[in-house]
Amino acid sequence: MTSATDPLPLPPTVRLIATDLDGTLLRDDKSVSERTIAALAAAEEAGIEVFFVTGRPARWMDVVSDHVHGHGLAICANGAAVVDLHAGGKLLEVRPLDRRTALDVVQRLRDAAPGTSFAVETATGIHYEPGYPPFHLDPGATVAIAEKLLYEEEPGSAAPVLKLLAQHGELTPDGFLTLARTAAADLATITRSSPTSLLEVSGLGVSKASTLALCCAERGISTDEVVAFGDMPNDVEMLTWAGTSFAMGNAHPDVIAAASGRTVANNDDGVAVVIERILAARGARRGA
Structure with a gap:
């Protein structure tokens, strides 16, 4: 190069x-x-x-x-x-992230990195957990635990999930990425673009x-x-x-x-x- x-x-x-x-x-x-x-x-x-x-x-x-x-x-x-x-x-x-898959990723990351908080980016807006840093650009967001944010009564009845966001206050950015990929790379595409310990989770192959x-x-x-x-x-x-x-x-x-x-x-x-x-x-x- x-x-x-x-x-x-x-x-x-x-x-x-x-x-x-x-x-x-x-x-x-x-x-x-x-x-x-x-x-x-x-x-x-x-x-x-x-x-x-x-x-x-x-x-x-x-x-x-x-x-x-x-x-x-x-x-x-x-x-x-x-x-x-x-x-x-x-x-x-x-190209959405299946909500059930997102829930599986949430559970794996909670097990692998206690203290992780989550946000859910859908086709209609962003929503996040109480422990997640607030989005001041999106004042209308729903604040609830990930299980509630990802719940839908019938498959396909809620807005498509574009990506799941995972944030940790203590792990290093690259350390968190490596840990998350080890825990859940078989379920979804996991990457990062922020200088902080913020990961972005998309559908597998997306x-x-x-x-x-x-x-x-x-x-x-x-x-x-x-x-x-x-x-x-x-x-x-x-x-x-x-x-x-x-x-x-x-x-x-x-x-x-x-x-x-x-x-x-x-x-x-x-x-x-x-x-x-x-x-x-x-x-x-x-x-x-």
């Missing part, structure tokens, strides 16, 4: 750019720089589709909704939802990579034509799947190991740096 100072590897043909948001496209203040806005627009104008691929729910996509061109699609909740940002975050496709692969297949886009960017463990599968991938300068060590290249940090517009090089290389080939 190249470092941030080495020549960046660029594929001969790029048809789609897939980028994470927090810690990647967004600066630490959650803004999108003017340089990045210009790069995204130039990519779309050149015929390269841009997909935002994030752990965020659709309702938190306002940070980039003004910068979506063409198709208007984004992949949210770590692959559990495909949304149309041109239609206010309308859910187009959902990830940014698997949903992005489905979206690309629908468009006849091969993995070799995809360039991806990320910074945290929930990006690893996507960076491994993409033909060309870049870890941010601020990325987690596992991300750096998974990516084929490395760009500068999010606060230094690392995504824009690579997009500009892709477009410059395309222009040079056409002018040759």
Whole structure:
């Protein structure tokens, strides 16, 4: 893998750019720089589709909704939802976590890591246990134990669960992730994107990579034509799947190991740096 100072590897043909948001496209203040806005627009104008691929729910996509061109699609909740940002975050496709499976994960994590608290992200909003850090952006959330939050009278009668969130106040982030995967990786996909000990649990096989692969297949886009960017463990599968991938300068060590290249940090517009090089290389080939 190249470092941030080495020549960046660029594929001969790029048809789609897939980028994470927090810690990647967004600066630490959650803004999108003017340089990045210009790069995204130039990519779309050149015929390269841009997909935002994030752990965020659709309702938190306002940070980039003004910068979506063409198709208007984004992949949210770590692959559990495909949304149309041109239609206010309308859910187009959902890959849910079965509620009974979620309950099994809850029990296993409670046994493996006493003190774990949970939240449930559904297609209609977030709900959490009394011991879970409150969501100030979602004041209408239900507060109850996980068993109540995940209960439904008949299978399919309640809103689909996009992901289960598990938080621990004492374990280290990577230690908690390793423990949780050991306890329940046979039931669900478990990852993390937060710098804190907060885990995200999706349906088995659901990830940014698997949903992005489905979206690309629908468009006849091969993995070799995809360039991806990320910074945290929930990006690893996507960076491994993409033909060309870049870890941010601020990325987690596992991300750096998974990516084929490395760009500068999010606060230094690392995504824009690579997009500009892709477009410059395309222009040079056409002018040759």
